[in-house]
Amino acid sequence: MDCIFCKIASGAIPSKKIYEDDKVIAFHDLAPQAPLHFLVIPKKHIATLNDLTEEDRLLAGHILFTAQRLAKELGCEQGFRVVMNCNELGGQTVYHIHLHVLGQRSMSWPPG
Ligand code: 5GP
Ligand code: ZN
Numbered sequence: 001m002d003c004i005f006c007k008i009a010s011g012a013i014p015s016k017k018i019y020e021d022d023k024v025i026a027f028h029d030l031a032p033q034a035p036l037h038f039l040v041i042p043k044k045h046i047a048t049l050n051d052l053t054e055e056d057r058l059l060a061g062h063i064l065f066t067a068q069r070l071a072k073e074l075g076c077e078q079g080f081r082v083v084m085n086c087n088e089l090g091g092q093t094v095y096h097i098h099l100h101v102l103g104q105r106s107m108s109w110p111p112g
Pocket of ligand 2: 005
């Protein structure tokens, strides 16, 4: 499958990896939008948030839990933002789900 994040998950494409276990991998974003900007992805290919199934419930929780644990470990105890873009209207450009974690600056609302 020609998916860039599957290739990152398998190690075929290098990344600045922060964390990995049997289910997820976290790595720094190539084009950071904040002093800290990393992505948490499942190793399983799931194209969009709309494609989550009942059997992915635990995996989805694991992605979120990993995001907050790493954010705290990387100095964002005071706060940070998580974002998951879904489909074209939601601003998704890579069709393998990923949770953005942005931190170490104050965030504004609403997002663009
Ligand atoms: P999306 O727009 O789909 O929500 O986010 C995709 C993100 O993946 C973007 O922030 C983009 O900078 C990042 N990205 C795209 N290709 C690569 C890559 O090859 N390596 C890394 N580390 N990040 C990537
Ligand atoms: Zn994939």
